[in-house]
Amino acid sequence: MSTTTELTETTLLRFATAGSVDDGKSTLVGRLLHDSKSVLADQLEAVEHASRNRGQETPDLALLTDGLRAEREQGITIDVAYRYFATPKRRFILADTPGHVQYTRNMVTGASTAELTVILIDARNGVVEQTRRHAAVAALLRVPHVVLAVNKMDLVGYQESVFAAIAEEFTAYATELGVPEVTAIPISALAGDNVVEPSANMDWYGGPTVLEHLETVPVSHDLSHCHARLPVQYVIRPQTAEHPDYRGYAGQIAAGSFHVGEQITVLPSGRSTRISGIDLLGEPVDVAWTTQSVTLLLEDDIDISRGDLIVPSKDAPPTTQDIEATVCHVADAPLTVGHRVLLKHGTRTVKAIVKDIPSRLTLDDLSLHPHPGQLVANDIGRVKIRTAEPLPVDSYADSRRTGSFILIDPSDGTTLTAGMVGESFASPEPVKDDSEDDGWDF
Structure with a gap:
């Protein structure tokens, strides 16, 4: 397999949802999981049972993410709910974050590792204070992609003018904050319009559905432009008869890639040597890259311990x-x-x-x-x-x-x-x- 392909492509997208209380974040996530067939039968059965107990005739898909008892009782999201699902095109790690002002810190937690944030707006209310707050947090966290999901379009008669006005106002505000990219999508999470399947009620919209955008948005995971970094987590010395002199430095690559033969520097000591080998899952490889957990073998025996940072000598940070x-x-x-x-x-x-x-x-x-x-x-x-x-x-x-x-x-x-x-x-x-x-x- 080409290393160029390996270093520039990814099958994983981390994304977060945000928005004001009752804008429909959990319903959107539930609809996304349900319509993409990412819900197990027993999960759906539990949601249907809980919905009946609350007097609802149809399943409340928000319950797929609001897992805490306090969340179900109050009908709100309190904690960050992580969900993992996949389609034939991509794997996803999703963080459904709370909408209350007092839980802004939870939104920071959920979006801190996200490559994309979905910010929901109730079409009846437009851009509100909490919308601006979440846009500012996304900008501060440098989330590369922002999706504006204008929800509850069914409650405003699917009017294009309502969507256009909200999209224009939000995009102008986000641009002022420095958000690099905003994609606006009109949806109804409750009815399923433009979530997974295109809406028959909004033929004036020609863009992607939410899932289609999630599956196709480019995600680099910093592989192409970040300097390589490996925080040392563990020093491996098995001292076996087969490998009496083995000494490896293990950790998860935080950014970039490392190559056998590359000159590296260990920080904060500043000592330098070269990589003599890289072990990945017990097998030697010539190159390793971001998010892979590896063990580096070095030409020289230098003092390295947990907490040190291994970097390319030419790209060492101060x-x-x-x-x-x-x-x-x-x-x-x-x-x-x-x-x-x-x-x-x-x-x-x-x-x-x-x-x-x-x-x-x-x-x-x-x-x-x-x-x-x-x-x-x-x-x-x-x-x-x-x-x-x-x-x-x-x-x-x-x-x-x-x-x-x-x-x-x-x-x-x-x-x-x-x-x-x-x-x-x-x-x-x-x-x-x-x-x-x-x-x-x-």
């Missing part, structure tokens, strides 16, 4: 102890200036301290609140962090995998914040850096 990033705070407890945390980047975890919070973004109107002093749950803001040890970090714009990190509460292991290195929105005037006199020890 190491730094000072990180500036855009973050989404996901914990109930606030993040404050001076907060001592653990920073996890790839497979490496180091001590760190929050030096400054220059600004907080108000997603409703994209305005900035300068120097808020703290971030609370669902807040998005800019932070400056000082780490106890140097880290090799990429810009999030270059690699979503190695340009991201999380902050952890060292006392109980709670995830506090999800961060994107170097991502920024317009910042207020900088404040004086007083960190030299504050007694911090790193």
Whole structure:
């Protein structure tokens, strides 16, 4: 098989859904699973039984994703529901995210690894505050593709003018945010119009159905332009009679590709050598690429341990102890200036301290609140962090995998914040850096 083909094609699409409460996200996902024949018979039977218990004559397809008892009782999505399904053309990992404002952090979780986000709008309501919020989050997370699904077209008489006005308003707003691509599709998730099958009620629409777009949208998974990165997860030394000198460095390739014979550098130590072999599923290969879990064998015996980062010597990122990033705070407890945390980047975890919070973004109107002093749950803001040890970090714009990190509460292991290195929105005037006199020890 051609390595060029292997490196540029993919059969997997990760995507997320978002939208306001009651816009029909879970119904869309349920319709997508049902009409693409991705629902098992016992799952459908359970949904039909639950629907009858609620007095509904037809199956409520939203129940295919709203799996928590609290979600079913309230009729809303609370947690991120992941679903896996496949068609003959592509495999999918789907994250159905909540619509409530207080669960914006869950939308960040679901969209953080997505290559595409489906944002739903109720055709009767048009673009609302939460629509703008989700568009802003998609832009900040640099989701490459955004689908605008104008739902409940059956409740507005399938009018083309209604769809056109909503699509124009949303596309203009998304373009202002820097969203690279918006595909607008008029649908009725309840009736199935333009979800899997083309709608007979909207002959004025000549574009793809939701599933057709999902099956055909190009997805690179950063293979063509990202620098190669392998966070070391485990050092393998079997010390058997058959392989007495075997020493391999195992992990999942976060970006790019590695080749036998390639010169690499290990960070943060900066030591260099060449790849003498690559093992994939117990078999030697000449090349390996993003998302594959491999073991690299090196020509020289150098000190490498879990948390180190293996990179091509010609594409090594700088190491730094000072990180500036855009973050989404996901914990109930606030993040404050001076907060001592653990920073996890790839497979490496180091001590760190929050030096400054220059600004907080108000997603409703994209305005900035300068120097808020703290971030609370669902807040998005800019932070400056000082780490106890140097880290090799990429810009999030270059690699979503190695340009991201999380902050952890060292006392109980709670995830506090999800961060994107170097991502920024317009910042207020900088404040004086007083960190030299504050007694911090790193």
